[in-house]
Amino acid sequence: MREENPPSTDLRLVESEERYQAVIENASDMIQSVLLDGTFEFVNKAWRNALEYTDDDLAKMTVFEIIHPDFLAHCMNDFMRAIRGETVEFLETRFVAKSGRVVPVEGSVTSRFLGDEVVATHGFFRDITERLRTRELEERTALLEREEQARYLEKMAALGKLSAGLAHELNNPVAAVQRANAGLRESIQRRDTALRGLADSVCTPSFWLAMDALTRRVLPAGTNDHEPDPIAISTAESAIEAWLEDRDIERAWDLAPVLAVAGVTLEELASIAAETPPATLSEAVTWLTETLVIGESTQIVAEGSRRIADLVRAIKGYSHMDRATEYDADIHEGLENTLTILAYRLRNVEVHRQYDHSLPSIRMFGNTLNQVWTNILDNAIDAMDGKGRIVIKTMRDGDHAVVEIEDSGAGIPSEILPRIFEPFFTSKPQGQGTGLGLDTAWRIVTKEHGGTIAAVSEPGRTVFRVRLPITPPPRGDDPET
Numbered sequence: 001m002r003e004e005n006p007p008s009t010d011l012r013l014v015e016s017e018e019r020y021q022a023v024i025e026n027a028s029d030m031i032q033s034v035l036l037d038g039t040f041e042f043v044n045k046a047w048r049n050a051l052e053y054t055d056d057d058l059a060k061m062t063v064f065e066i067i068h069p070d071f072l073a074h075c076m077n078d079f080m081r082a083i084r085g086e087t088v089e090f091l092e093t094r095f096v097a098k099s100g101r102v103v104p105v106e107g108s109v110t111s112r113f114l115g116d117e118v119v120a121t122h123g124f125f126r127d128i129t130e131r132l133r134t135r136e137l138e139e140r141t142a143l144l145e146r147e148e149q150a151r152y153l154e155k156m157a158a159l160g161k162l163s164a165g166l167a168h169e170l171n172n173p174v175a176a177v178q179r180a181n182a183g184l185r186e187s188i189q190r191r192d193t194a195l196r197g198l199a200d201s202v203c204t205p206s207f208w209l210a211m212d213a214l215t216r217r218v219l220p221a222g223t224n225d226h227e228p229d230p231i232a233i234s235t236a237e238s239a240i241e242a243w244l245e246d247r248d249i250e251r252a253w254d255l256a257p258v259l260a261v262a263g264v265t266l267e268e269l270a271s272i273a274a275e276t277p278p279a280t281l282s283e284a285v286t287w288l289t290e291t292l293v294i295g296e297s298t299q300i301v302a303e304g305s306r307r308i309a310d311l312v313r314a315i316k317g318y319s320h321m322d323r324a325t326e327y328d329a330d331i332h333e334g335l336e337n338t339l340t341i342l343a344y345r346l347r348n349v350e351v352h353r354q355y356d357h358s359l360p361s362i363r364m365f366g367n368t369l370n371q372v373w374t375n376i377l378d379n380a381i382d383a384m385d386g387k388g389r390i391v392i393k394t395m396r397d398g399d400h401a402v403v404e405i406e407d408s409g410a411g412i413p414s415e416i417l418p419r420i421f422e423p424f425f426t427s428k429p430q431g432q433g434t435g436l437g438l439d440t441a442w443r444i445v446t447k448e449h450g451g452t453i454a455a456v457s458e459p460g461r462t463v464f465r466v467r468l469p470i471t472p473p474p475r476g477d478d479p480e481t
């Protein structure tokens, strides 16, 4: 039989204490025991690793020296609760390591009693640097997503506004062309009828010569550069109408205005009457009038289609439908396309161009610069309540192209000037501005084109200055992009 030598009580106690010490020393949590005066009784390995103080340091310190000043008041409070014997749970605070590094921790504090009296507080803490970093990252990502979403919505809203304006702008020439075209068919029919009447009667060659000379003089109608004098036209119209009625010509009230606007005189009408058999004078005047109307209508159709074609060309250029992503282009093209697109907002604005056409082409990325001009012009028009003067200057400054857009609006108050490029900064009433216009412009100019954008302002004169490298650095150099 084996002889058992049971260990003495003392030995067992020592063994038990060593075991607990080993558990505490090797725990992954930071553990500290602090006496009532705030001095350290012991700290474990995880604590020393995290906060870097040596036993010698700790011998001269109190717990309050490792707490971040911002959290001290709160921690004092918790410490006093622990001294009163309460357990403090879910404590979050910041410690300061010997190197000065701030260590965020969470944990709990309990009390150690000797009999009824608290003799020390025990703190158990976990380093939550990683968790906070993840939380911060998540918050930042969420914020960025919200910003991205807002930018997208702003873009869609801007696009909506632009297309509404364009639809309106296109609608005018389209309506004019349709109206002129509808009138054309009737005019041609009436002229044909008149012509048949004339063919049936005996018209001498000198009649046709007189007609030819007259139409040649007044056609194409409506192209006279000078504004017609409405009073003179109205007087002429009455005289012509009376002349026609005297000669029993049908639709005198219909024919007279056309003849008056075209500048046909009573003498000219008389000379035609002299060459025409009286029975066909009505056909002769109708033929003449409808010829003038047809001339005017074709003119309207030509002008309307030209305006439509100009707009379509501007839209194509603006939205860059026919280009590669990166290309060199004349900066004035984009400015002009933008002005055409914004024409619906510029109706009561004088636009002065002071272009330096000797500027070389500059490197562009997509059509985004047009968005810069649009956003600056949009703000300028807003600042002027739609009425005033805009001056657009281009110039060369070394290896940079400079575009200045000046408006005669109210100006930017000096207290908000430093903030205008901030995302979401707006002084406009809710629903009228998202505050992303200039933030977008700033991004495109600086991040995409390697340029700068700045504004100076006084009441009645605000200038946005965009400076773009003629050949910008390759994209991707900027660590933020």
Ligand SMILES: Nc1ncnc2c1ncn2[C@@H]1O[C@H](COP(=O)(O)OP(=O)(O)OP(=O)(O)O)[C@@H](O)[C@H]1O
Pocket: 154, 375, 379, 380, 383, 407, 409, 410, 411, 412, 416, 420, 421, 425, 426, 427, 428, 432, 433, 434, 435, 436, 437, 438, 439, 462
């Ligand atoms: N030409 C200007 N004259 C006066 N104030 C201006 C001018 N341009 C910009 N601002 C000021 O800068 C602010 C920010 O402009 P930004 O274009 O970024 O936003 P917004 O015009 O308010 O809204 P959004 O363009 O998104 O519709 C404007 O609200 C306005 O106060």
Ligand SMILES: [Mg+2]
Pocket: 375, 378, 379, 433, 436, 437, 438
């Ligand atoms: Mg704006």
